[in-house]
Amino acid sequence: MDSFAKKVRTFDAFPKVDSQHTVRSQRGGFSTLMTAFCGLLIVWVEIGGFLGGYVDHQFIVDNEIKSSLVINVDMLVAMPCEFLHTNVEDITKDRYLAGETLNFQGTNFITPPTFNINNINDKHDTPDLDEIMQDSLRAEFSVSGARINEGAPACHIFGSIPVSHVKGDFHITAKGLGYSDRSHVPLEALNFSHVIQEFSFGDFYPFINNPLDASGKLTEEPLISYSYFAKVVPTLYQRLGLVVDTNQYSLTENNHVFKLEHKRPTGIPGIFFKYDFEPIKLIIIERRLPFIQFVARLATIVGGLLILGGYLFRMYEKILVVLLGKKYVDKDREKKSGGILDNDVKQKINSD
Missing domain, CATH: 1.10.287 (Helix Hairpins)
Incomplete structure (x- = not known):
C-alpha cells in the first residue's frame, strides 16, 4: 500500500509541503x-x-418555405367606418380586400393615457425568453367581416388578414382617394388620427409586445400620409419542449402632408403599413x-x-x-522548533 501511495504521489501536479516546513x-x-x-x-x-x-441566441438562414401568414390588426381611426377603404397589395401586384375579413365597429375616438402618442417608436426591446413564455397565450378573433354601428365618428378596425409571404403593403385610405369608388369622402372630413392596440405578424399572441403596440398619431392635417416600414424576422423561442413560433419586426416610420392642386391632393392620404421579410431566422433557446x-x-x-x-x-x-x-511580518507568525540551529542549541545545553 505504501509503494502505491508513493507512485501516486509522483503524479501529483501540486506536491504538498511537509507540515514541519510551514508556519501559521x-x-x-x-x-x-x-x-x-x-x-x-x-x-x-x-x-x-x-x-x-443559459439562453442561446442563434441566427440561421430561414430555409422553411412559407406561402402565407396573417397580419393581426387592432386599431382605432378617427373617421366613420363607411368612409374607410382597406386593402393589401403585395410585390406581385396581387390585391386582397382586407375589408372582407376585418371587422369594423363604430365607436368614439379616444387616446388611452398609457399609449405612446406622436412619438417615434424607438424604445422597443426584443422580448426575452421568460417574458415570451409568460405571455405566450395564443388567441384568435372570434368574428370576421362584421360591420357594426358604422355611423359613429370613429372606427374600430380589428381582425386577421391572410397575406402572401412576400413583400407587401396594407393600407387604410378614404373612399374615392387612390381607388375608384361610387362614394367620395369630402376632403374636409378626412382625419387619419389613429391609435394602434395590436399590429403583429403570424400567430396571434395578444400579450406579446410589438413595436407598434400601444402607439398612435394625432393630427389636424386632413391630407397627411403615415407610413410604417416593418422588417419582419421569424423568431423561435424554445424552453423545456415548449415552442413559441412567432415573428418580430423592426420599424421605421415617416409622414408627409400633401398639397392641394386643382382641388385634388398631390398624393394619397392614409395610413400605410409596408412590410418585408428577412431571409434569416432568430432562434432563442434555453440550454x-x-x-x-x-x-x-x-x-x-x-x-x-x-x-x-x-x-x-x-x-x-x-x-x-x-x-x-x-x-x-514575522512577529505574527507561529514559532516552531526544529532545524539545524535548534538542534545545535539543544546539544550545547545538554553538554553544559
Missing part, C-alpha cells in the same frame, strides 16, 4: 478563509447556473451544460482560484516586508 499566521488564516468563501460562492453560482441553464463539462469547468475554476489566492497572499506578504519590515 493570522494573515494566512484570514487568506484561507477568504479563499474558501470565494470558492463556495463560485460553486453556488455555478450550480445555480447549471440548474437554471444546459452537459454534466461532465459542468464538473470539469467547476474543477478548473476552483483550482484556478486556489492558485490565484496563493499568489495574491505571497504578493501581499512581500509588500508588507517592503513597507513595514521583516520584523513586523
Whole structure:
C-alpha cells in the first residue's frame, strides 16, 4: 500500500509541503478563509447556473418555405367606418380586400393615457425568453367581416388578414382617394388620427409586445400620409419542449402632408403599413451544460482560484516586508522548533 501511495504521489501536479516546513499566521488564516468563501460562492453560482441553464441566441438562414401568414390588426381611426377603404397589395401586384375579413365597429375616438402618442417608436426591446413564455397565450378573433354601428365618428378596425409571404403593403385610405369608388369622402372630413392596440405578424399572441403596440398619431392635417416600414424576422423561442413560433419586426416610420392642386391632393392620404421579410431566422433557446463539462469547468475554476489566492497572499506578504519590515511580518507568525540551529542549541545545553 505504501509503494502505491508513493507512485501516486509522483503524479501529483501540486506536491504538498511537509507540515514541519510551514508556519501559521493570522494573515494566512484570514487568506484561507477568504479563499474558501470565494470558492463556495463560485460553486453556488455555478450550480445555480447549471440548474437554471443559459439562453442561446442563434441566427440561421430561414430555409422553411412559407406561402402565407396573417397580419393581426387592432386599431382605432378617427373617421366613420363607411368612409374607410382597406386593402393589401403585395410585390406581385396581387390585391386582397382586407375589408372582407376585418371587422369594423363604430365607436368614439379616444387616446388611452398609457399609449405612446406622436412619438417615434424607438424604445422597443426584443422580448426575452421568460417574458415570451409568460405571455405566450395564443388567441384568435372570434368574428370576421362584421360591420357594426358604422355611423359613429370613429372606427374600430380589428381582425386577421391572410397575406402572401412576400413583400407587401396594407393600407387604410378614404373612399374615392387612390381607388375608384361610387362614394367620395369630402376632403374636409378626412382625419387619419389613429391609435394602434395590436399590429403583429403570424400567430396571434395578444400579450406579446410589438413595436407598434400601444402607439398612435394625432393630427389636424386632413391630407397627411403615415407610413410604417416593418422588417419582419421569424423568431423561435424554445424552453423545456415548449415552442413559441412567432415573428418580430423592426420599424421605421415617416409622414408627409400633401398639397392641394386643382382641388385634388398631390398624393394619397392614409395610413400605410409596408412590410418585408428577412431571409434569416432568430432562434432563442434555453440550454444546459452537459454534466461532465459542468464538473470539469467547476474543477478548473476552483483550482484556478486556489492558485490565484496563493499568489495574491505571497504578493501581499512581500509588500508588507517592503513597507513595514521583516520584523513586523514575522512577529505574527507561529514559532516552531526544529532545524539545524535548534538542534545545535539543544546539544550545547545538554553538554553544559
